Amino acid sequence: MKANLLESRPTSLPRFFAETVFWFLLLVVVWMPISPWTSYPAGWLTHFALEEGARQWVRKVHRTPQLIEADTNIRVAVGGKDARMGHAELVVDADPSRYGYGLPLFLALLIAARTRRLVVRAVAGYVLLIFPQAFATTMVLLRDMVAYGSGANNMGVAQWQLEAIAFGYQIGTLLLPALAPIVLWLWFDRAFLAALVIDGWLRKQSMSQTLPGSPASTDTLKGQRRREYRSSG
C-alpha cells in the first residue's frame, strides 16, 4: 500500500457522509449551469439510439445542449371528440441534463472518500455515467411516444414491448441517476469497502478482548488496524 489509509481516509463514517452531502450540495450548484454541456455526450448517444433503435417511429432528431427533440411519424388525433377531428404527427422532447445529477454525486463521493488518482477516476466516471443518462433520456422519449401516441396496436408493438418500455422508463428515471454513481464509486474504490469491513472486524475483536479477564492492549489493536488498512489497498 503506497499511502497510509488511516491518515488519508475520513476517520469515521458519519464524517464521510457529512462530507459527501456537503460536496454534493456544493457541486450540484456548480454543475447546474454547466449541465447542458456536460450532458451533451448523453444527448448525442440518445440521438444515435433513437435513430438506430426506433427507426420505425423517428423521422428526425434535433439536438441542442438543453433539449433533444424527436419528430415522429406517430399519428395522433387532434380536436378531441369534435366530428371534424384531424391528425398530426407527434413530436416528443426531453432534457438530458435532467438525468445527469449523478455526476456531482459521483464527484462528491470521490472527494469525501479521499479516493486516490481522483482526476483519472473522475474522468472515467464521467464517461461511464453518460450511458445511464442516455438510457434514461431515451426511455423518457420512448415512453412519451407510447403514452401520447395512438397505442400499441397502431404503433405496431406488442404488449411485452410496451411493458419493457415502462420498465426501462422506471429504472432509467427513478433508479439509475442516483444509483449508478454510487455503484460506480464502490467499484472504483473497493479499498474503501475493504477498509470498512476490516474496521468493523477489528472493532469486534477489540470488544471481545476488553471483556473482563482479557484486558486488551489499545496500542496493539491500533497497530494491528494500521497493518490491516495498509494491506487492504
Added chain:
Amino acid sequence: MGRFLSVFVALLALLFAIELTQPVQRFVVLPWTSGLARLCVWLVTLFDADVASAGKVLWNPSTGFGVSIEPGCNGVEACIVLFAALFAYPASWKSRAWGFAIGFLAVQALNVVRIISLFYLGQWNATAFSLFHEYVWQVLIMIDVLVVWLLWLRANAGHGRAGASAT
C-alpha cells in the same frame, strides 16, 4: 465484488418488475402511498392546521398548493435498493432481516422529511422546489440507503465471507 454486483442487479430487476405489476401497485404501493400522505398530514397538523390529504395528495386548502406523492417519492424504490444490497451480500438471514427492518425505518423517516419539506418549499419558491425535488432529495435518499448499508456492512464484518468478498 463481481458476485455481489451480479446478485444485486438481478434482485433489483426482479423486485422492480414485481413492484410494477398491477396487483402489487393496487394492493401494496397505492395504499402505502396514501398512508404516507395521511401520516405527513398528521405530522404537519401538529404545527400547521392548514393542510389536508386526498389520496396520495398533500395540499393546502387555503392556497390550493398540493404535492402528489408519485412513484419515486414514496420511498418504495429506495427500500428495494436497500433490500437488494442487503440480500446480495453474504450474511446471516437474521442479520439481513434486522438490517432491512432498521433501514426501512431510516429510509421512510427521511422520506417523510422529504415530502413535508417539499410541501413547504413549493409554497415558498418554485426554483428551490425544483432543485430539491429533482436533484437534492433523490440523492439524499440514496445516500441514506448507502449509510444504512455501510453501517450494516461494518456491523457484520467477520461473518461468512464478508471480508473476502469486499476486496
